[in-house]
Amino acid sequence: MKNGCTNLKLGVMLHHYELGLLSDKDRELFVQHILECEFCYSRIQSLADATKLMTLESGVKEVIRDCDEKESDDTYVTKMGCRFWGRIKPVLKPSFVLALLVLFVLILKNWQFEIHPTQEASASENRLMITQFENLIDPDDSEQLGEIIRTLLISDLTESRYMDVVSNQRLNDVLRSIGVPDPKSIDQNVISKAAKELKAKWILEGRLVQIEPQICLATHIIDAISGDIKASQEVVSLPDEDIFTFVDRLTLQIKSSLSLPDGAHEEKDPSIADMTTFSKDAYRSYLQGLEYQAKFYFDEAKSKFLDALKFDSTFTLAYYRLARQGEIQYLDDAVRLSNKVGRSEKKYIEGLASLVEGDTLAYISSLTGILDDNPNDKDALMLLGNVLVFTGDYRKAINCFNNVIALDYYFKEAYNSLAYAYNSLNDPDSSIWAINQYIKLAPDEANPYDTRGDLYADNGKLQRAIESYRSALSIKPDYYISLEKLAHMYIFSKEYNSADSCYRTILNANTGTRIPWIRCCLSFAPMHQGRFKQALKILEEGIQIDSSESAANGISIAVKHRLRAIILMEMGKFNQAVTEINKCMEIYREIKPNDIKTFLDSYIWILGAAGEHNAVDSVLNQLKEKIKSTGLSPERIRIYEAVAQWYRGDIDLAVLFADDSRKVETIKDYFPYKYFQARIFLDARKLDVAVAIFEELLKSLDYYRLYFGIQNVKIHYYLGMAYELSGWNSKAAEQYEIFLDLFSNREQQIEEFQNAKERLKLLKNL
Amino acid sequence: MNINSLYENARSGDLDARDQLFKFLSVRFRLIAYQRIWSKSDSEDVAQEALMVVAQNIMKIDIRKSFSAWAGKILDNRILTYINKKQSQQTLKNELQLNSGTSGTSNPSYDLKRRLITCLKKIELVNSRYFRILNLHGQGYSTDEVCTMLKIKPSNCYVILSRARSMLEKCLETGDFK
Numbered sequence: 001m002k003n004g005c006t007n008l009k010l011g012v013m014l015h016h017y018e019l020g021l022l023s024d025k026d027r028e029l030f031v032q033h034i035l036e037c038e039f040c041y042s043r044i045q046s047l048a049d050a051t052k053l054m055t056l057e058s059g060v061k062e063v064i065r066d067c068d069e070k071e072s073d074d075t076y077v078t079k080m081g082c083r084f085w086g087r088i089k090p091v092l093k094p095s096f097v098l099a100l101l102v103l104f105v106l107i108l109k110n111w112q113f114e115i116h117p118t119q120e121a122s123a124s125e126n127r128l129m130i131t132q133f134e135n136l137i138d139p140d141d142s143e144q145l146g147e148i149i150r151t152l153l154i155s156d157l158t159e160s161r162y163m164d165v166v167s168n169q170r171l172n173d174v175l176r177s178i179g180v181p182d183p184k185s186i187d188q189n190v191i192s193k194a195a196k197e198l199k200a201k202w203i204l205e206g207r208l209v210q211i212e213p214q215i216c217l218a219t220h221i222i223d224a225i226s227g228d229i230k231a232s233q234e235v236v237s238l239p240d241e242d243i244f245t246f247v248d249r250l251t252l253q254i255k256s257s258l259s260l261p262d263g264a265h266e267e268k269d270p271s272i273a274d275m276t277t278f279s280k281d282a283y284r285s286y287l288q289g290l291e292y293q294a295k296f297y298f299d300e301a302k303s304k305f306l307d308a309l310k311f312d313s314t315f316t317l318a319y320y321r322l323a324r325q326g327e328i329q330y331l332d333d334a335v336r337l338s339n340k341v342g343r344s345e346k347k348y349i350e351g352l353a354s355l356v357e358g359d360t361l362a363y364i365s366s367l368t369g370i371l372d373d374n375p376n377d378k379d380a381l382m383l384l385g386n387v388l389v390f391t392g393d394y395r396k397a398i399n400c401f402n403n404v405i406a407l408d409y410y411f412k413e414a415y416n417s418l419a420y421a422y423n424s425l426n427d428p429d430s431s432i433w434a435i436n437q438y439i440k441l442a443p444d445e446a447n448p449y450d451t452r453g454d455l456y457a458d459n460g461k462l463q464r465a466i467e468s469y470r471s472a473l474s475i476k477p478d479y480y481i482s483l484e485k486l487a488h489m490y491i492f493s494k495e496y497n498s499a500d501s502c503y504r505t506i507l508n509a510n511t512g513t514r515i516p517w518i519r520c521c522l523s524f525a526p527m528h529q530g531r532f533k534q535a536l537k538i539l540e541e542g543i544q545i546d547s548s549e550s551a552a553n554g555i556s557i558a559v560k561h562r563l564r565a566i567i568l569m570e571m572g573k574f575n576q577a578v579t580e581i582n583k584c585m586e587i588y589r590e591i592k593p594n595d596i597k598t599f600l601d602s603y604i605w606i607l608g609a610a611g612e613h614n615a616v617d618s619v620l621n622q623l624k625e626k627i628k629s630t631g632l633s634p635e636r637i638r639i640y641e642a643v644a645q646w647y648r649g650d651i652d653l654a655v656l657f658a659d660d661s662r663k664v665e666t667i668k669d670y671f672p673y674k675y676f677q678a679r680i681f682l683d684a685r686k687l688d689v690a691v692a693i694f695e696e697l698l699k700s701l702d703y704y705r706l707y708f709g710i711q712n713v714k715i716h717y718y719l720g721m722a723y724e725l726s727g728w729n730s731k732a733a734e735q736y737e738i739f740l741d742l743f744s745n746r747e748q749q750i751e752e753f754q755n756a757k758e759r760l761k762l763l764k765n766l
Numbered sequence: 767m768n769i770n771s772l773y774e775n776a777r778s779g780d781l782d783a784r785d786q787l788f789k790f791l792s793v794r795f796r797l798i799a800y801q802r803i804w805s806k807s808d809s810e811d812v813a814q815e816a817l818m819v820v821a822q823n824i825m826k827i828d829i830r831k832s833f834s835a836w837a838g839k840i841l842d843n844r845i846l847t848y849i850n851k852k853q854s855q856q857t858l859k860n861e862l863q864l865n866s867g868t869s870g871t872s873n874p875s876y877d878l879k880r881r882l883i884t885c886l887k888k889i890e891l892v893n894s895r896y897f898r899i900l901n902l903h904g905q906g907y908s909t910d911e912v913c914t915m916l917k918i919k920p921s922n923c924y925v926i927l928s929r930a931r932s933m934l935e936k937c938l939e940t941g942d943f944k
Binding site: 012013014015016017018019020021022023026027028031032034035036041043044045046047048049050051052053054055056057059060061063064065067068368371375396399403 | 768769770791794797798800801802804832834835837838839841842876877878879880882883886887889890894897898900901903904908909921923924925927928930931934935938
């Protein structure tokens, strides 16, 4: 192919050409060269996407600007300055150096001329860093007044298109990176270092010199390079003026003190109260809620956000934050009020709404839009990483989390997410490293230990999981999420009374949205012991309480009906099982009429087991017709077809479909699918595959195994069979023993139980 | 065989050469137009228009100097006409909207952007002049003006960018330029 450039004199201009920097004449010559030179043509092709980003993408262009070292003032002049220099040159006829010195002096004298960027200059060149406001009246700032004013000011000024304000988050990141973890204890030296790191043009310092009867805030605007004070002012609140109006006035005063283009003073300045809240108490509660949310203390965070809403029922961001931590019932309010908030917050809300609707692509698009405006937005990076985990794109998720850590080494949530993502990639070493980092950064918080417990549980390390959850609870006894998981672990370790006690503690506390789910969890221990009637009764009681408690418990009720259907099916009561599963589907369809995927697996399962093959076929046909709108791939449907054929008795076809279904990434970790696959392969005597799947199912200690508790116990029986058929008698005996032990306190006859006893006897006699 | 030779053969009546020539031009024109217009559909149109002009005139005009210069000039004129006519800003913004593709996959443009930024920051440590030159150009200075300000020759200026480009290319491929 191409040995090299055919005209090196032109070839060296290639990058200039790519970035559109050539004069017209040179460009013409270069275009001619591309037509003639294969080498240069292919080089352009290879970097086309990257050069496009460098030419057009604002985030990349900002990086290029930031990378520029402004070392020599004689080179860092505006274009206007250079032209001015061109005009004075013939008059003074200076040497080249003298001409530059003259210009330099003129620039220093006429600093308006220097600092006034042209209207086309990007906002990021006018970067303002706002440090912590000192509260001289209350040095601890116990009411957080200084902090409230400062964060409101940042929010308000951020809306300007003519300036860039360093976010609180970014400032704290940089402070930590230069060894100052506490943003309240910084001196001038640290401020200068931070400003240099952030390439800030101005620094705003503030002091609250009075808070009663009116607020008086003294501010200085400092030139970040020279250290000179550009402007000083005292802003006093008017009588009866609320803090938000005060901040609005403060914003205008600050903008007028900065040398911004005319457009900055003409642009619409939204009221900060409109964008946030009119209530200081609401805002304070909101800030406290954010702190709890960062620690994963969701109950406390919820309480604070709800407090904020009591003070101001139109506080959009409080609704958003509630919805974000799973209280989806607040999302509609966030969307309804989203016109009030800033640009970036609006994208967050719209993104979350898309996600809840199931439109993951739109959600990702919102997040990437936010990152286009601000590539350093850790929140958006974290959310993007989390959604990539959800879609199974673990490597790209890990990249996101690592990018967050690159921005802020101390951002502990990133380590939390990294630990899970590495675990999903079967990289235990990296997972352990990440969780240990998290623990180092937050040794006094419960969540790191809770995450560690999850990782141990996922890898089948029961005792270590129990210890970790206990550690979390020793730090925070009301960390109910850990208590729930500890209860699950107790079931795996057959400490059924302890499990029950944990669940009941959570129920008695009666906090959080998980209460209906915990009522379901009470049935797990009985199911694991073969006490099916007891489990059914518990579920029935749970359904009644859920129904009387709240109309919002519909999905939890559907979940309980489904479980009742499965238990009844295992008891051989197929008609009742079908009734229960129909109730489940009916309830769910009322809540989510467009979602035909959820519970579908159980629906087909129960109908198939009950011999209602025509009904199964009808469901499958409907599914195939709607395949595009459901987002299901044809391979995903294979598992349903496999189950349908299995119950029909056509094992060959069932195996074919089961084989296909194993290629589907998104279902590979879902317990019932794997259980069916394994059972089908066992029946078809594909023993190696059956064994592999059963063993895999038993590896992880997750709650799916508890929910499908009867099947979970029966895995031991079927794995025993698979071992036995493979000739591994001792392993088979071991599994039968486990199975028999688990169901030793059963209430009723279980077919597999008798078989297991006989098989074990035979094996022992061999 | 190069473009000028293809032209010569096409003018002599070689139909194969003519076909090859237009295929060659079609691909090159599209890339060149795209590099200026940054809109796939519009650059396609512009390239097609230029090709039509070439096709209409290739046998009528006896190009003495260089066919590639003549063809390049036609394309350049078409591009300038387009740029003068169109409000390309919104189109460019739409082009930049990152298309996430299918569920379960990440956004390739976003990934490239991340890698590009990482590489640029690495290059900053060893070739700060690159960014100086880019930013001065960004402020509206011509190459001559930039060279005067930085006290370098134009050839030096091209070499600085050329070297940085090589580092960038290697870094994007392998993760580092060393």
